[in-house]
Amino acid sequence: xxxxxxxxxxxxxxxxxxxxxxxxxxxxxxxxxxxxxxxxxxxxxxxxxxxxxxxxxxxxxxxxxxxxxxxxxxxxxxxxxxxxxxxxxxxxxxxxxxxxxxxxxxxxxxxxxxxxxxxxxxxxxxxxxxxxxxxxxxxxxxxxxxxxxxxxxxxxxxxxxxxxxxxxxxxxxxxxxxxxxxxxxxxxxxxxxxxxxxxxxxxxxxxxxxxxxxxxxxxxxxxxxxxxxxxxxxxxxxxxxxxxxxxxxxxxxxxxxxxxxxxxxxxxxxxxxxxxxxxx
Amino acid sequence: xxxxxxxxxxxxxxxxxxxxxxxxxxxxxxxxxxxxxxxxxxxxxxxxxxxxxxxxxxxxxxxxxxxxxxxxxxxxxxxxxxxxxxxxxxxxxxxxxxxxxxxxxxxxxxxxxxxxxxxxxxxxxxxxxxxxxxxxxxxxxxxxxxxxxxxxxxxxxxxxxxxxxxxxxxxxxxxxxxxxxxxxxxxxxxxxxxxxxxxxxxxxxxxxxxxxxxxxxxxxxxxxxxxxxxxxxxxxxxxxxxxxxxxxxx
Numbered sequence: 001x002x003x004x005x006x007x008x009x010x011x012x013x014x015x016x017x018x019x020x021x022x023x024x025x026x027x028x029x030x031x032x033x034x035x036x037x038x039x040x041x042x043x044x045x046x047x048x049x050x051x052x053x054x055x056x057x058x059x060x061x062x063x064x065x066x067x068x069x070x071x072x073x074x075x076x077x078x079x080x081x082x083x084x085x086x087x088x089x090x091x092x093x094x095x096x097x098x099x100x101x102x103x104x105x106x107x108x109x110x111x112x113x114x115x116x117x118x119x120x121x122x123x124x125x126x127x128x129x130x131x132x133x134x135x136x137x138x139x140x141x142x143x144x145x146x147x148x149x150x151x152x153x154x155x156x157x158x159x160x161x162x163x164x165x166x167x168x169x170x171x172x173x174x175x176x177x178x179x180x181x182x183x184x185x186x187x188x189x190x191x192x193x194x195x196x197x198x199x200x201x202x203x204x205x206x207x208x209x210x211x212x213x214x215x216x217x218x219x220x221x222x223x224x225x226x227x228x229x230x231x232x233x234x235x236x237x238x239x240x241x242x243x244x245x246x247x248x249x250x251x252x253x254x255x256x257x258x259x260x261x262x263x264x265x266x267x268x269x270x271x272x273x274x275x276x277x278x279x280x
Numbered sequence: 281x282x283x284x285x286x287x288x289x290x291x292x293x294x295x296x297x298x299x300x301x302x303x304x305x306x307x308x309x310x311x312x313x314x315x316x317x318x319x320x321x322x323x324x325x326x327x328x329x330x331x332x333x334x335x336x337x338x339x340x341x342x343x344x345x346x347x348x349x350x351x352x353x354x355x356x357x358x359x360x361x362x363x364x365x366x367x368x369x370x371x372x373x374x375x376x377x378x379x380x381x382x383x384x385x386x387x388x389x390x391x392x393x394x395x396x397x398x399x400x401x402x403x404x405x406x407x408x409x410x411x412x413x414x415x416x417x418x419x420x421x422x423x424x425x426x427x428x429x430x431x432x433x434x435x436x437x438x439x440x441x442x443x444x445x446x447x448x449x450x451x452x453x454x455x456x457x458x459x460x461x462x463x464x465x466x467x468x469x470x471x472x473x474x475x476x477x478x479x480x481x482x483x484x485x486x487x488x489x490x491x492x493x494x495x496x497x498x499x500x501x502x503x504x505x506x507x508x509x510x511x512x513x514x515x516x517x518x519x520x521x522x523x524x525x526x527x528x529x530x
Contacts, residue, residue: 009385009386009389010357010361010382010386014356014357014360014361015353015356015357017356022363022367025360025364026364026367029364030364030368033364033367033368088492109367110367113363113366113367116363116493117359117360117363120334120335120336120359120363121356121359123329123331123334
């Protein structure tokens with residue numbers, strides 16, 4: 001009924017005092033289940049899985065927002081129009097991935113289990129820094145994959161219950177962890193998205209305005225980056241937006257995003273470059 | 281004289297069972313019962329950190345009585361099993377039945393193979409989409425597994441506690457009433473009548489309507505107000521004997 005379930009008992013590792021980390025446990029019991037296990041030694045293989053593209057995150061008083069477009073590309077082909085690359089990881093955090101989708105999504109799933117596993121084993125959740133550091137280690141663990149062309153980068157956001165504010169952490173392929181202030185963006189369209197947020201961001205955004213800023217920035221990314229998908233009004237495919245406040249994680253309902261995204265698209269009908277920042 | 285003693289297998293098993301029962305009887309009981317919004321788990325526990333009630337997975341809770349290190353071991357095993365299974369397949373592929381089976385097999389093996397049986401009794405409860413889909417399993421020290429309907433009591437005087445539970449149990453009772461039923465039953469353990477305060481109780485629910493993970497602990501102010509609400513409702517609704525008993529408690 002279970003691999004390794006011999007003689008009416010689970011392997012001894014299941015009962016040992018051992019570790020509270022799910023990844024460590026899996027490494028000792030089922031290493032074959034870890035992402036990137038047993039990869040060929042050499043040869044670039046980056047073309048085997050599509051790339052996930054633009055993610056934006058921004059903080060606002062009392063919370064933090066994480067949004068991602070829905071497109072995945074493989075070379076010049078759109079591999080997927082409605083990919084989900086924003087994941088709730090626990091009650092007070094979320095992660096989104098850019099880069100090799102196959103491994104990125106698997107890592108996000110593993111990370112989700114990792115946080116929950118620790119919480120259940122220890123009876124309390126990790127601190128936000130603890131969560132961010134754990135993710136850094138997991139990214140570092142995939143360095144071998146990155147060298148073969150499977151580069152994936154997460155963007156991690158969470159609500160820090162100690163300081164009562166939203167925080168954003170970015171990573172590089174070797175597991176470097178950097179705390180970002182106010183806003184950040186990753187992925188192929190991130191240059192355009194970041195430029196767009198820079199001009200629209202203020203320190204007193206409310207939640208709805210923050211969502212609008214995120215949607216405008218994703219529109220701008222899609223406008224200039226062929227790998228980023230804009231709001232698809234005909235197929236009803238809109239960006240995914242998660243917000244985290246002191247009440248916990250909440251995904252903005254699709255109909256609300258649809259309404260706001262439609263406003264953005266309609267705004268661009270009269271003003272193709274979007275809202276402008278005032279210079280006075 | 282130096283011949284090894286022959287002990288009949290029946291006697292051996294009986295001795296082990298007596299040993300385990302005695303060990304379990306030294307501790308306080310726990311009850312698990314359905315209420316209108318899901319499944320309620322209540323244990324008589326002074327400690328706020330050494331839990332008798334815990335979360336195993338999204339819809340699945342764990343309650344145990346007996347020796348702490350032994351059931352803690354079982355809890356960790358269950359969490360690991362559930363998380364590996366859920367990661368390997370899908371979150372919906374982890375079920376209370378699987379976990380109950382794993383526990384039953386583990387306890388059964390320990391009971392028959394090792395000298396000292398584990399002095400634990402555990403409950404695995406899974407909340408379903410409707411009350412009819414709820415599952416409550418009771419697993420005893422020898423690996424026996426019972427599919428319980430609606431409510432179950434485990435621990436030293438579980439028979440006694442179970443009888444009191446049975447009289448008052450209603451699957452569609454609100455949370456405060458179900459909690460009142462549970463504490464009422466736990467307070468009458470060993471034929472005695474004690475007063476159970478919020479600080480002696482470990483309470484958690486598997487809430488049907490909750491998203492993602494259904495398990496939630498209830499403590500502090502919310503627990504105190506639920507207890508008071510339950511007692512007030514019991515006083516006004518029930519007649520005769522129960523009322524006087526409740527009042528005698530205060």
